[in-house]
Amino acid sequence: MRGQPRRRDPGIPLPLLVPAVAAVTFLVLPLVALLIRTPWSDLATQLTLPGVGQALRLSLLSASLATAVSLVLGVPLAWVLARSRIRGRGVLRALVTVPLVLPPVVGGVALFLVLGRQGILGRWLDETFGLTIPFTTTAVVIAETFVAMPFLVISVEGALRAADARYEEAAATLGADRWTTFRRVTLPLVAPGIAAGAVLCWARALGEFGATITFAGNFPGTTQTMPLAVYLALQRDPESAIVLSVVLLAVSLATLLALRGRWLGRAGAAP
Amino acid sequence: MSLDAAVRVQRGVLHVELDVHVEDGEVLAVLGPNGAGKSSLLRVLAGLLPPDGGRVEVDGEPWDDVAAGVHLPAHRRRLGMVFQDHLLFPHLTVTDNVAFGLRTRGAGRRESRAAAREWLARVELAEFGSRRPGELSGGQAQRVALARALAGEPALLLLDEPLSALDARTRLTVRAELRRHLGDFPGSTVLVTHDPVDAMALADRVLVVEEGRVVQAGPPGEVARRPRTDYVARLVGLSLLAGAGEGATVRLDGGGRVAVAEPASGSVFVAVRPESVALWPDPPHGSPRNVWPVRLVGATPHGATVRCELDGEVPLLADVTAAAFAELGLAPGAELWASVKASEVAVYER
CATH class of the missing domain: 2.40.50.100 (RNA polymerase II/Efflux pump adaptor protein, barrel-sandwich hybrid domain)
Incomplete structure (x- = not known):
C-alpha cells in the first residue's frame, strides 16, 4: 500500500476480502494439487495405455453426439420458448430446466424406468424391435443428452430473447414466412449464442457421471467414459486416475477458452 | 389500384380509429406526436399487428377484414417497409439484403442478385454491394433499406419515420433522394413521421393524427397555412x-x-x-x-x-x-x- 493515494481503488472491505480469497484458494488449490502430483515423466506412456485412449475416444464421441442431438432438438425448443405465444410456456420452461437441478443419478434412474427392459417405452422397443438400450453406447448418449440439453436450451433461449425481434418483422415484410425467417435471419443472428450453448452443453456432457453410470453402466469400450474411468482408476491405480484427470482438465480449460472468446468477443449479434 | 383501410385497434389506453385512403402513386403522410397511434396504423397495414376491427384492402384485395375473419400474414402482403433504424440484416451483404425479398418470393439467387445490383445503382450505391450494413453510414444504410423495400415491386410502400434517425445534413440529401424515388413509385405510399418538414416535402396529402383520431386532413400547404389544432400550429x-x-x-x-x-x-x-x-x-x-x-x-x-x-x-x-x-x-x-x-x-x- 502506498502512502500517497493516487487514483486509489476504494479497496475491498475485510469481511468481503477474506472469504473471497478463501473461495479462490478453495477452487484453485485442488487443480494445483492435480498438476503437482501429475507424473509428467511417464505421462506419455500412461496416455498410450489402451484403456485411456478408448475411454477418451468414447467420451469425445458420446459428448459430441449428445451435443448434436441437443442442437437438433434443443434449438427448436428454445425458439418455441422464446418466440411462440403458446399457453403454458412458463410450465414448459420449468419442465425443461428440471434436469438442471435434478441429481444426475436420479435422471439415470428415471431414464431406466422409461427405456429399461421393463420401462414404459423400453419394453415396447424390446418386444417390437428387439432393441435394448441400457448398457449400450446409445444409453451413454441418451444419458448425456438428458443432462446437458437444458444448458443449451437455456442459453439459446437467452440469445433469442436478446436478439432484436424487429429483424424478424423486417423479414416478414420482405415476404419471408416464419420458417424462412428462422433459417435466414434468426439463426445467423443468434449463431454466437448457439455456439456458446453448444460448448456449454458439450462440456457438461463430457463430465457426465451419475446418469451415465446408472443408466449405461461401466463397460470398457462401450459405456466407460472418461469420468467413469477416472473413478474406477482411483480405486486401483491412483496415478493413472491423475493422468486421466489432467486430460479432462485440459479439455475443460480449452472449452473455457473457446467460450471466453465467444462471450467476450462478439457475444451479441451486433454488426 | 389503391389502399383503402379502416383501422380499429386498441393499444393500452389508446384507441386507434383511423380511416385511410391512398390512391396509386399518391404519398400520404401521417403526421402526429409520439403515441398518437401512427405506428400502430403502420403495423396493422403491414400485417404485423392484427387489428381489433375494420379492414385493409389493397388493389381490391382484402388483407384484413375482421368481420369476415380475414387476416393475411405480413409475408403474404405485397408490401415494402422502411424502418426508422433501417434494420438491414447485419449478417448479409448489402446486395443480399436487397435481394432478400426477391429470394423469399421465389426468384433464383443469380437473378435476385442482378436485380438487387440494379436497385443499388438506382440509389447510387452500386459500389457498396459487397459491404456489410455495419460498414455503411446512416444515410447510405437508409438508402439501401429503401432499395430493399422497393426491389420486391410492392403494391404498398410503408415508411416508418425513415429520416428521423439521421443527422440534419444527411436527412436533407436522403429526403431529396426519397422524394425522387417516391415520384417513380407506382403504388400507394404511407409515410409516418412527426417531422412536418418530411410531410411537406414528400407527401401529396397529410393526415394529422392525435390520440388515435384524424384531427386534420388535406394537402400539405393547406395544413401548414391553416392548422386546425395547437399541435399542428406549433409544428408549423x-x-x-x-x-x-x-x-x-x-x-x-x-x-x-x-x-x-x-x-x-x-x-x-x-x-x-x-x-x-x-x-x-x-x-x-x-x-x-x-x-x-x-x-x-x-x-x-x-x-x-x-x-x-x-x-x-x-x-x-x-x-x-x-x-x-x-x-x-x-x-x-x-x-x-x-x-x-x-x-x-x-x-x-x-
Whole structure:
C-alpha cells in the first residue's frame, strides 16, 4: 500500500476480502494439487495405455453426439420458448430446466424406468424391435443428452430473447414466412449464442457421471467414459486416475477458452 | 389500384380509429406526436399487428377484414417497409439484403442478385454491394433499406419515420433522394413521421393524427397555412387562436379581439405567423390596429432570431432579431406590447 493515494481503488472491505480469497484458494488449490502430483515423466506412456485412449475416444464421441442431438432438438425448443405465444410456456420452461437441478443419478434412474427392459417405452422397443438400450453406447448418449440439453436450451433461449425481434418483422415484410425467417435471419443472428450453448452443453456432457453410470453402466469400450474411468482408476491405480484427470482438465480449460472468446468477443449479434 | 383501410385497434389506453385512403402513386403522410397511434396504423397495414376491427384492402384485395375473419400474414402482403433504424440484416451483404425479398418470393439467387445490383445503382450505391450494413453510414444504410423495400415491386410502400434517425445534413440529401424515388413509385405510399418538414416535402396529402383520431386532413400547404389544432400550429410555427367572426374583427374564445383584413363570420380560426408580430416597450402609435399588452414567458433562439413566447389576453409567438431582443432588454416576465397588421392575420373557418 502506498502512502500517497493516487487514483486509489476504494479497496475491498475485510469481511468481503477474506472469504473471497478463501473461495479462490478453495477452487484453485485442488487443480494445483492435480498438476503437482501429475507424473509428467511417464505421462506419455500412461496416455498410450489402451484403456485411456478408448475411454477418451468414447467420451469425445458420446459428448459430441449428445451435443448434436441437443442442437437438433434443443434449438427448436428454445425458439418455441422464446418466440411462440403458446399457453403454458412458463410450465414448459420449468419442465425443461428440471434436469438442471435434478441429481444426475436420479435422471439415470428415471431414464431406466422409461427405456429399461421393463420401462414404459423400453419394453415396447424390446418386444417390437428387439432393441435394448441400457448398457449400450446409445444409453451413454441418451444419458448425456438428458443432462446437458437444458444448458443449451437455456442459453439459446437467452440469445433469442436478446436478439432484436424487429429483424424478424423486417423479414416478414420482405415476404419471408416464419420458417424462412428462422433459417435466414434468426439463426445467423443468434449463431454466437448457439455456439456458446453448444460448448456449454458439450462440456457438461463430457463430465457426465451419475446418469451415465446408472443408466449405461461401466463397460470398457462401450459405456466407460472418461469420468467413469477416472473413478474406477482411483480405486486401483491412483496415478493413472491423475493422468486421466489432467486430460479432462485440459479439455475443460480449452472449452473455457473457446467460450471466453465467444462471450467476450462478439457475444451479441451486433454488426 | 389503391389502399383503402379502416383501422380499429386498441393499444393500452389508446384507441386507434383511423380511416385511410391512398390512391396509386399518391404519398400520404401521417403526421402526429409520439403515441398518437401512427405506428400502430403502420403495423396493422403491414400485417404485423392484427387489428381489433375494420379492414385493409389493397388493389381490391382484402388483407384484413375482421368481420369476415380475414387476416393475411405480413409475408403474404405485397408490401415494402422502411424502418426508422433501417434494420438491414447485419449478417448479409448489402446486395443480399436487397435481394432478400426477391429470394423469399421465389426468384433464383443469380437473378435476385442482378436485380438487387440494379436497385443499388438506382440509389447510387452500386459500389457498396459487397459491404456489410455495419460498414455503411446512416444515410447510405437508409438508402439501401429503401432499395430493399422497393426491389420486391410492392403494391404498398410503408415508411416508418425513415429520416428521423439521421443527422440534419444527411436527412436533407436522403429526403431529396426519397422524394425522387417516391415520384417513380407506382403504388400507394404511407409515410409516418412527426417531422412536418418530411410531410411537406414528400407527401401529396397529410393526415394529422392525435390520440388515435384524424384531427386534420388535406394537402400539405393547406395544413401548414391553416392548422386546425395547437399541435399542428406549433409544428408549423404558427399561433393559433379560435374565435367568432364579427365582420372586420374576430372575438376570441379566450377573450380579446383581432382585427382581420377579410371579413369573417361564424366560428373561425385565426393564425398569426411569429415573424409578423412586432414587440414594443410602450404602446405603439399609428397604423397597426392589433395592439395587445403581453408578458414574455419564454424565449428560445431560433436561427438568427429569438422566438418569444407571449402570454396575455391574446397568447402569441413572436420572432425578433437577437439585436432587438437585446435592445429591448427582454427578460422573462417583461411587460410588453405586441402588434400585428390586420393584413398579416390569416382567418379561416373552424
